[in-house]
Amino acid sequence: MAKRARIRCTNKTGRDNPHERITHVGGxxxxxxxxxxxxxxxxxxxxxxxxxxxxxxxGRRVDVVCATHNGHKYIKTTADDIQPDNVLSLLVECP
Known part of the structure; x- marks a missing residue:
């Protein structure tokens, strides 16, 4: 059985491509x-x-999944369509 962890923060680059913005996640x-x-x-x-x-x-819990766009793997929430900018974009910057 997989271990579960809540992502509470992200680190992002300045890239315009939303599929390449997030570099790290943390909690x-x-x-x-x-x-x-x-x-x-x-x-x-x-x-x-x-x-x-x-x-x-x-109070809304949403799973994070892997996706691929133009051969590039990234993560997104299950509530997102193709743009990985739903709930993950709301998180604070990781230290």
Whole structure:
């Protein structure tokens, strides 16, 4: 069974392409210490079924999934269509 983790923050580049903007995601471990993963690692974690990630805003929990656009893998919330800018765009910057 995959472990679940809430994504609470992201790091982004200044790129215009929304599929390449997010470089890292992060959150808090159960003991309150921060965690942070590169997008490449988060994608590997999701694809291997080792981890399931989600975001939560205003009491609404949405799963994070992998997608591919023009041969480039990225993450998005299940509530998004092709643009990965729904709930993930609302998160604060990771330290």
């Amino acid at each position: 808090l471990n159960p003991d309150g210490t921060p965690w942070k993963r590169s997008i490449d690692q988060a994608i590997k974690d999701i694809e291997s079924n080792e981890w399931e990630f989600y975001v939560e805003e205003n």
